[in-house]
Amino acid sequence: MAGVMIGIDPHKASHTAVAVSGAEEHLGQLRVRACAAQAERLLEWAAAWPERTWAVEGAGGLGHLLAQQLLSAGERVLDVQPKLGARVRLLATGNVNKNDPNDARSVAVAALRSPGVREARPDDHAAVLKVWSKRRRDLASTRTQVVCRLHAVLCELVPGGVAKKIIAAHAARLLDAITPPDAVAAARWELAAALVEDLRRIDAQLRETRKKLDAAVRASGTGLTTLFGAGPVTAAVIIGEVRDVSRFKNSDRFAAYNGTAPVEVASGGRRVHRLSRRGNRRVNHAIHMIAVTQVRQKHSEGRAYYDKKLAEGKTRKEALRALKRQVSDAVFTRLRTDAQRAQAQARDPGGQ
Numbered sequence: 001m002a003g004v005m006i007g008i009d010p011h012k013a014s015h016t017a018v019a020v021s022g023a024e025e026h027l028g029q030l031r032v033r034a035c036a037a038q039a040e041r042l043l044e045w046a047a048a049w050p051e052r053t054w055a056v057e058g059a060g061g062l063g064h065l066l067a068q069q070l071l072s073a074g075e076r077v078l079d080v081q082p083k084l085g086a087r088v089r090l091l092a093t094g095n096v097n098k099n100d101p102n103d104a105r106s107v108a109v110a111a112l113r114s115p116g117v118r119e120a121r122p123d124d125h126a127a128v129l130k131v132w133s134k135r136r137r138d139l140a141s142t143r144t145q146v147v148c149r150l151h152a153v154l155c156e157l158v159p160g161g162v163a164k165k166i167i168a169a170h171a172a173r174l175l176d177a178i179t180p181p182d183a184v185a186a187a188r189w190e191l192a193a194a195l196v197e198d199l200r201r202i203d204a205q206l207r208e209t210r211k212k213l214d215a216a217v218r219a220s221g222t223g224l225t226t227l228f229g230a231g232p233v234t235a236a237v238i239i240g241e242v243r244d245v246s247r248f249k250n251s252d253r254f255a256a257y258n259g260t261a262p263v264e265v266a267s268g269g270r271r272v273h274r275l276s277r278r279g280n281r282r283v284n285h286a287i288h289m290i291a292v293t294q295v296r297q298k299h300s301e302g303r304a305y306y307d308k309k310l311a312e313g314k315t316r317k318e319a320l321r322a323l324k325r326q327v328s329d330a331v332f333t334r335l336r337t338d339a340q341r342a343q344a345q346a347r348d349p350g351g352q
Contacts, residue, residue: 004049006110007080008042008056009100009148012065017042019049020108029101039069055080057103060119061345067120077120084110084117118247123344125220130240132213136233139209143202150195150342167197221341223334227327228300229293238331241283245335251328258283260328262321275321284324287331291323302327 004027009016013034019027027049034043052075059067059079064104067077074188077109089098103114110115147166154171155161157178162171168184210233216224216231217239224235234252248254255261261278309319 003051005048005108005112006046006049006052006054006263007085007104007106007111008054008063008066009103009107010057010066012013012062013098014100015066016104017045018101018104019046019052019109019205020105020112022112023112024109026283029104031100034346035172038066039073040231042070043073052076052113053078053116055107056120057082057085059106068123071120071122076119078111079335080107080111080114080117084114085104094254107189121244123214124243126239126243128216129213129220129236132209132216133233133236134239136206136209136213137276139202139206143199143206146195146198146202146313150199153188153192153195157192166279168203170195171196171199214222216284220338222338224331227290227330227334228297229290229327234283234289237286238283239335242335245332245339248332251332255325258285258287258328260284260321287324287327290325290331291320294323294327295320 003022005022006017006019011034014031015034015038016029016031020027021027028045030042030045053069054070055073055078056063056067056070057080058064058079058223067079068076070349085103088110089102091096097297150166150171151161154166154174157180158174162174171192174187175196178189180189214232217235220239222235222239224230224238226234230238242257243283245254248257252261256276257279259276259281261276263276263278265274291302294300295306297303305326306319306323309322310316314322
């Protein structure tokens with residue numbers, strides 16, 4: 001560990017840095033405005049400590065840009081989760097009162113005390129996949145909101161509304177057949193027409209985003225899409241969230257990360273396992289969709305495994321959870337194979 005740890009509490013408008021020694025002694029602090037010269041100012045201030053490490057709270061979130069700037073300057077940067085800093089504050093003072101210098105110091109102390117703190121990495125192709133998968137997720141959420149509002153308006157224009165899944169073309173034809181009898185109905189008709197246009201625009205954006213996402217997944221060269229039920233969307237989510245699979249020692253650790261490993265509950269001589277709600281829920285959802293797809297296809301190996309668990313007396317939910325764990329192991333194997341292939345290409349690019 002470097003002699004000096006510099007904790008940073010990042011904010012939208014400013015960043016506060018506090019330097020502490022290996023013995024957790026306060027060495028100095030600086031507050032810089034969030035601007036184009038933020039990293040330069042921090043590096044000038046920290047020049048007095050050549051043996052330094054930066055600990056950024058939420059280097060994958062609000063502190064992402066600053067962490068990337070420091071990495072580009074050749075600095076060593078640690079990604080400290082906010083809960084670690086909060087624990088340091090609680091243990092040190094007995095409360096969780098916050099201010100920027102205390103927060104930054106807590107981040108630095110947490111990085112010193114926690115051997116498992118992950119190092120931040122420069123953005124790679126996985127970041128591209130994360131960008132487009134998040135864009136698709138946001139658009140899908142917005143589309144759901146628009147569809148719900150359109151359903152509500154159509155219920156006030158058409159008796160019974162639209163019972164089936166609504167699409168823009170169907171809604172447009174339905175509106176063309178309606179003649180508003182009064183001003184109120186006319187206003188509702190205009191609102192419905194505007195929502196139909198919103199739906200068309202969002203559908204077009206979703207198609208364009210899907211094209212970009214598909215291209216990004218192909219460019220990654222991943223073998224994840226060879227897994228039955230794993231398409232470009234689920235592959236992009238998993239790769240974008242996991243990034244570096246080498247941080248997981250084995251498939252058990254990966255299952256704990258994505259929430260497919262059951263949680264043991266033991267008291268005295270009683271030991272049971274319950275469903276885990278922990279872990280990365282986006283990766284868990286992607287694995288869930290792969291498992292559900294396999295169950296729906298009777299010729300898949302996943303469906304055979306699911307039926308085997310049912311024959312053993314498992315409930316449908318229990319059988320699906322068992323299958324999700326199998327899918328998690330398969331995903332881990334393919335991610336690790338991808339990483340090994342990438343390392344081989346980096347060592348001998350001419351031979352690939």
